[in-house]
Amino acid sequence: MKSTNSLWKTNLHGQTAPDLERELDIYETELELRRQGKLDEKVFAETRLRRGAYGQRYDNGQRWDGEKTQQLAFPSELTKGPGTAWDAPGMVRVKIPFGGMNAHQLEVMAELAEEYSDNIAHVTTRQDFQLHFVHIEDTPALMRRLAAVGITTREACGNSVRNVTACPIAGVCHTEAFDVTPYAHGLAMFLLGHPDTQDFGRKFKIAFSGCVDKACGLVMLHDMGAIAKVQVVDGEEKRGFALYVGGGLGSVPHQAKLFAEFLPEEELLPISQAISRVYAKLGEKKNRNRARIKFLIAQLGIDEFRRLVLEERKILPFDPRWSEFLHDLHGLDEEPLHPAGALPAGEFPTGFAEWHRTNAYAQKQAGYATVTIKLPLGDITPDQLRGLADLARSYTRETIRLTVDQNIVLRWVSQADLVAFYLGLQALQLAQAGAGTLIDITSCPGTDTCKLGISASRGLASELSQRLAAKAHLLDEAIQGLHIKVSGCFNSCGQHHVADLGFYGVSRRSGNYTVPHFQVVLGGQWHENAGAYGLAIVAVPSKNIPAVVDRLTSAYITEREKAESFQAYIKRVGKAQIKASLEDLTKIPAHDDNPSFYSDWGDTREFTLGDIGEGECAGEVVSRIEFDLAFAEREAFEAQILLEKGDFQLAGERAYGAMLQSARALVREQLYDVPSDPEQLVNEFRTRYYDTQLFWDPFAGGKFGQYLFHAHKQAHLPYSPDEAHRRIEEAQLVVEAAHACYQRLSKK
Amino acid sequence: MQHFNVKVFAVQDFDLTPYVGVFNGWIQKQIAPELLIDVADYLHVPSGPGMLLIGHEANYSLDQTDGKLGLLYNRKAVLPGSAPENLTQALNSALWACEQLSQETGVQFDKSHYQVLVNDRLLAPNSEQTFQALLPDLQAVFAKHFGHSHFTIAQTSPDVRKRFRVDVRLNN
């Protein structure tokens, strides 16, 4: 959509790491191939998902307008995935490993939110940023601008290793065993684009935590989670992790299982790789509802799963990167900008005391605080981002992190600067107190933008925040520390299972109408790394949820026994009684008596389920071979472009690369560890597909295989224009033959 | 030049809550020349984008940036015209939307004060050079709009990180 999209590549050339630049060139080519109808929509969908370009509500071209379902007349008939209109606005998820950012990166997020999105950058519950309402054609330029400041969206969505998260106060926390930051970073970089993580049936989420007791890392709800641990081995203190696997929320939440009491730090990467391989090999691929690793572990049992992983570990080819990052564990260490200090005595500005109580965390480094900037529903404007970048430069060495509570923290603010810092935040309208309290509500996007949303989670969260903030000063201390989390459906992106008061969207029929509801989820535990999951007790109309919050919190204040936690209170009173106490709130008034019950929060349209689309949370499960063959096709296409530009040598090499890639795709079907060395690869291909005649064309016989052998034999020679041209034609035929071979074999 | 945005300020602040319904009505009837798609509500964000009507070629919004409420037209799709033609298109679209809102809800907009920005830093970095380059077009378009040249055009911020933006005000 932007007239300048094509200019960013040249403009940023040299400012981007070569591998990121190449990756983006590939994406741009794939986008062009799709535009020309030369790349299958299913493959393109997975391709864009793996680059963080995600679908958004109404992208099937339909929207309920309150009276009828409108067909949105987008100009292009092209699709960017099955049932997904090319021109429909989409979301881009920006992966921020462990949530760590610098000031310039915040400024670039501000630029992108303004130029490509809707003037809002949104912080997610997994330390990502999200931009909404982005046109697919703008995504390469957007990603290039991110890449130029060292940020990638690669594998932010799709069936891949998602953002690796970590406690936002890692390194400054009183209770941590050690700073998990370099480990989170090391693992994130190691697994990014790793060949062993490219064939998952579903997404794979990893989290790090510095200690067992606090909640920050939420390890227990992740596919893989690592809790820092120090153990004395042979009289020496050794760093390692308690490693957990198979946790997850979603519609069927699983608590993670202990994989290893103590995994030495040098085993973190190889064991993660071995886990990835076992998951890729044995995980479910067809039924995405059972494809997360938690189902595989439940099916095998943790002991058998562990055995398989350890077997896999034994046969892993050695990789020097497993331990390289351990030599630079202090590369990400942070320094303060200003000397440590104390909060000055005297009069404080209005609101400061409360803000200081809830939003400033005294670091283990005396005289410093980590300050939480509480964002309403995780949203921040470009001007605020720039202002925050200025504050980060003025008071810290840009030590910024996003949090899983959808907030931002700035670490290493000298206590002596806190008042000035607070005033700076006030000027940006970012000084709201109450971080981590009842008014700091987490919500997934819900029906605002998510294709699967049932109810308006953000609408409800916004309503509750406003009501609770208005009476924040009156709230009893007992309930101030409770957490409210809201999801728009059972998928639990808002993490409702681990809230004190969790809600997720459902609907109920009433006469001829469908009425938005939320299930009330109680018994969840945020602490101890999300140590317990709550259960739904009753569905209540959306418009009665504020009353549910009032009633439950009031009952807790009046009925709790001394120092009784909310979870303990719920357990003691019993869910049956609590459910009974909410009974009257489950009633739906007749439409004529109160039509507002028939619309959702923040929406005037009569409620419908008709807007729910096909989810892209996991993406279509595109088989590895389809993906690899699409890669080969793209290489053959790139070879053509290079030929047009007169770069015959590179064109010939790329065409030969496309042939090798076709062979690799087929060989991988039989041999998991397909060799990367071309000579070995061609030999494997010859033995497995040529000599067996599996690759032979019913009419042309072994001709296409011979093209590959010939190209391989000539690979060291320079390409003339004619030879480059011929090689491209041959490469296209080899790619086609590989497709045909795959189809023949799948039919068998 | 492409991607002009024009903001027309409201005479006074008003509650934006009902405008989710108003904008939804626009989608129902598809009353704009652009394809209208969805409504995005950011009223919880202080001095934020307010209430947005997301379209394919352009967004309309009741924008609260800098704490000043106004109707903002944000042209996203490329237009074939020259800079003055494209700016005129954005200005007319913004004024059309103001007129619609005034008719539907009675709110008033101040036709003596506009903001123009170019939503593309590559086309128009926030610099004196851009200002000098665009000034003749801005003057021509607003002279035609006001019917005279008694108005002032000034850049709103020297911050190079921001988008190029000018205030256009009728002189007292």
Ligand code: SF4
């Ligand atoms: S919980 Fe449901 S509505 Fe919310 S983002 Fe996840 S899939 Fe969408």
